Amino acid sequence: MCGITGYIGDNESASVLSAGLKNLEYRGYDSAGIALIGDDVTVHKQEGTIDGLTIPSNADATHGIGHTRWSTHGEPTDANAHPHTDCSGDVAVVHNGILANYHELKEELNGHIFESETDTEVIPHLIEEAIADGADLRAAVMRALDRLEGSFAIAATHADYEGIVAARQDSPLVIGHGDEGMYLGSDVTAFVEYTRQVSFLEDGDVAHLYDDDIEIFNDGERVTREVQTVDWDASAAGKAGHDHYMHKEIHEQPTALRQAISGRVDDLAGNASLNIDLDDGFLQTIDEIHIAACGTSYHAGLYAKELIEPLVDISVRVDLASEYEVYDGHNTQDTLVVAVTQSGETADTLSAIRRAKASGMTTFAVTNTVGSTITREVDDSLFIKAGPEIGVAATKTFVSQVTALALFATYLGRLRGTISADEGADILEDIRQLPSAVQAILDEEAQIRRLAAQYSDSKAFFFIGRGLAQPVALESALKLKEISYAHAEGFAAGELKHGPLALVTENTPVLAFLNQSAAPEETRNNVKEVESRGAPVIGLATDGADESFCKHTIDIPELGRLEPLVANVALQLFAYHVANEMGRPIDKPRNLAKSVTVG
């Protein structure tokens, strides 16, 4: 997704901004650019990698803005890269998001010269007009904002005016308060090596950054936004000797899981301690839970359904956030809507939550990002505490999401009296053992790498599982297709014979989940179906079980309801090594962005 960075202060702007662009790389991009403002404005921008971008030299620059672009309006070209300028070249603007009414605005600005196909370019020209009418930079940005419809975050500068003016409407923007200046970013990663003191802008905010101060306005009024300390340290954002962020993050899972459960397991009481602010009486009486999420988070939601329904005796509906609708006749009073989103900024999930709120439902978020948009919009949030995830393919956040949701399921079951303290203690014991079970899989990486090498040139890969393992089959297939571009599909094992079996040949390995908690006897029959078509089968089997009919097996430590989640870690490694064998750019798969903040 597009990324914004900005800096004003005593340091050399060009180097701070180029570091910011590098930090934003993980969001996915196809072009990048920088504007430096000194006596005049220097803009360098181009299609391609940040390493290929020549950073402008402008020794008298006092501030600047930068941008990584992920194309929506207009192809990735040099001209379409940001920053965009006005006719005079004095105004420079970077923008994330989408302007709904740019066609009309562009027609209205018919005397102006447009150089790109982007929606963004109307903004510098609107600012130019306002300045021609006598407005200063801030007033000009505000006047331009009045005309814009859509979701966006922007940052604007002018050669003759001090400071950077930034504005947020539905697209995140964070200010960093440093000792040597003020920083601007689409997220904290952009400047975390310079400062951890941050404030999050809210919708409608216009911030004016000076080198040692900031003024924020909302709806014409001066406002202040709390300065918070973020605990993500810059060292956590490096690759630390791994070839890819994804590999680093796979190996961080035992630590991330210990954080996710830290302080949340009360084994003596057989309950999860979660600090949930939602009213106990409400949670005891709800009769339905809706889960809305996208991509990997959707798979975490499907896993949560398999955990919650039997433990809490409540019906759970899981929807893709982009498909989530609430129709009349639904009992909105007694429904809890749970949004699962790593970034807390996913546009589809935010809009689903807004529809739920509008229909009167209580909303709850499970997210990794403190201060994210979703946490401000929902009634209560549960943090997964996984730490920063940079690899576009989610790994540790999936495992931490399911863990947080398993704790939530235990909490709900105990609150509603559907599970006893003893049953609660058993589930918590499995949760508590997750870190060591995941570590045991990581210790077997060499075996998984050999399997990946053996099958990396297969025609397609199929993943089959039942019950708790079905969402994991979908997730494992998503992981492999995201980073290797191989054809990978996950199926409910019982569905194979209803169609997908036609795809199975001796060139399509089938990865089958045979975990104790996922109906292994029935899945074994499906394994036999595919083996009789000659497909090589890799079984993910409970440690100690005899699955010698599979061509290969990967042993998974026995872990009750959470065992399929541990099996997922083995297939993260499998996906990683297949993609690595194929030489794919694992951390930046083509066409994909980390958090999708456009709808």
Place this chain on the structure above:
Amino acid sequence: MKAVILAAGEGVRLDPLTATRPKGMLPIGGKPLLQHIIESVAATGINDIVLVVGHKRERIQSHFKNGGDWGVNIQYVVQENPRGTGDALLEAEHVVSGECIVINGDRIVEPDLIKRLIERHQTNGQACLAITEVEDPTQYGAVMIEGNRVIDIKEKPKEHEIQSNLVNVGVYAFGPDIFAAIRRTNHYGELKLTDTLREFIDDHLLHAVHYDGMWLELSRPWDLLSVNSGILAQTDSVIADPAVVSKGATLGDPVVVGEHSRIQPGARIFRDVVIGDNVTIGANTVITNAIIFEDAVIEPGSVISDCIIGSGTTIGPLNSIEGGRTDVRVDDELYTDVKFGGLVGDNVETAGNVTIEPGTIIGNNVSVESGSTLTGRIPENAHVFRG
């Protein structure tokens, strides 16, 4: 100046603990061995550390990341196969290119020694090697000196070969000429740094820097317990903030309890005990002089002394690890009268009423039926039935 820490070794004598983790990640006083070394280096003002890693290197990288938590920049260099300390240092050449401090990744030394080596090297421009005096040099590299000049190094001398009780500490300061010297070294099999130094002294000065401070070295399983006690003796007890210690549990001193560990009522944890992260200590368990790795569970009523419990292991109820002195065979050498209650590997599960006799070494992923008595060496993945 950069510091190069050689942390790629496999540490086979510490098996099974080193089957799943590098030696440098073994916990001592509640933090990995390597962390003690990195903190010593950071305390000297060196900011750039090169870690040469190999065996199970992901564990090191996941823990130290880029070094930010210790105020240093860590660069990783990979030695793919264990080919000796000289080869390991050579792997770091492309990122060092100049003077460097070199530290064996299995020794804890005080920052002051590193400072003195830097000063000495910067004053005279020559290679320096730290030496210390020991009672029995047969397990070490004995160093012969004239004045401050090293004239010979003898690895693991036999009794009759001992000419000096001074041994190589494993900490050096080198100029850039060391890399060419390593490349020139004649060697069979592994290329050890000491092989290079033995040839290097023919035409170079190698300065000995005397050291009589703390020198803790880890090579056999029970060293972990004594080194741990040595480190704990210098520090206060630490109970992590998110740990839960029930009322009615007793914690002695010195004791370290890791994050999110739970100590149930009636547990008594006496001295020299380190408990890792996410560990459960059951009610009425009694523990003395022990290291319990992360994610382990000790069920109620067990007595555990002088022993090491691996990660993710469950010790069943009413197990007995009595501790005390015994004879132990490791790597075909017999060590007599060592204080060693036993070593239980990772992801072991023992049922109730299991007795583990002193000196027992249990491999990873072993499961033990109730009422069994264990002694000697139990291979990994074994299932122990009650006979």
